[in-house]
Amino acid sequence: MTVLNGNFEVGTFSNWRTIGDTRIETAALGTGTSEANFQALLTTDASASGGAVEQSDLEEFLNFSSGLLDNLGNGDATEGSAIKQTFTANAGDVLTFDWNFLTNEAIPSSFNDFAFFGISPFALELADTNSSGFLGTSSVNFSQETGFQTISIGIAQTGTYTLNFGVVDVGDTAVDSALIVDNIQVLSSGSIASNNDVLFGAQGFVGESPLSSSASTNVEQFIGSNAIGRGNDTTL
Numbered sequence: 001m002t003v004l005n006g007n008f009e010v011g012t013f014s015n016w017r018t019i020g021d022t023r024i025e026t027a028a029l030g031t032g033t034s035e036a037n038f039q040a041l042l043t044t045d046a047s048a049s050g051g052a053v054e055q056s057d058l059e060e061f062l063n064f065s066s067g068l069l070d071n072l073g074n075g076d077a078t079e080g081s082a083i084k085q086t087f088t089a090n091a092g093d094v095l096t097f098d099w100n101f102l103t104n105e106a107i108p109s110s111f112n113d114f115a116f117f118g119i120s121p122f123a124l125e126l127a128d129t130n131s132s133g134f135l136g137t138s139s140v141n142f143s144q145e146t147g148f149q150t151i152s153i154g155i156a157q158t159g160t161y162t163l164n165f166g167v168v169d170v171g172d173t174a175v176d177s178a179l180i181v182d183n184i185q186v187l188s189s190g191s192i193a194s195n196n197d198v199l200f201g202a203q204g205f206v207g208e209s210p211l212s213s214s215a216s217t218n219v220e221q222f223i224g225s226n227a228i229g230r231g232n233d234t235t236l
């Protein structure tokens, strides 16, 4: 089963499971949209329904090992929000989505909030307060945004995967950040581009090997069961 309601045009989180402060937003958010009318917003803020949850609850929800969010390298993750959905894919398919990281922290800040996506039990950072290219003020509730970006991830092995997206506060819980995601699709192997940003398989996110037919020739990031890093042609 492919990703359902990956563009949120149902207007709800139908087919997704959520934790923390998660909302369907429109262009009224001030960021515009990357695809049609509706998009998902995840924040590290409080909300009427309770808001962001503590790190351990996030890690349990996402089937992460305890402390994984700290081990991504930005410091002590404190609280946040996430969504997830389980789907099946074939080797050679490509997962693609649009994302936008927003923050009220300084850029950069030692309170290095970050957004991530992953295939449980693995996660990979999308952006943090040290990322380049922030656009300045343009959204209703946040002072900075990266703007919409698109990432594509080659799927190295046929299987059933649980896709996750999240955002966390780091160091304290006071100043909030958010992640917008939209346009989440799994494209069949016939539509593969040759420039996937990341690959993943049974060992997590990996480098170019072992999938030669559709593998990227310029993989820039990888993550495995015990490591995160950057490099080319690296298999964990």
Ligand SMILES: [Ca+2]
Pocket (backbone or CB within 6 Å): 007, 008, 009, 035, 036, 037, 038, 039, 182, 183
């Ligand atoms: Ca949409």
Ligand SMILES: [Ca+2]
Pocket (backbone or CB within 6 Å): 044, 105, 111, 113, 168, 169, 170, 172, 173, 174, 175, 176, 177
């Ligand atoms: Ca923060």
Ligand SMILES: [Ca+2]
Pocket (backbone or CB within 6 Å): 044, 045, 046, 052, 079, 169, 173, 174, 175, 176
């Ligand atoms: Ca917070």
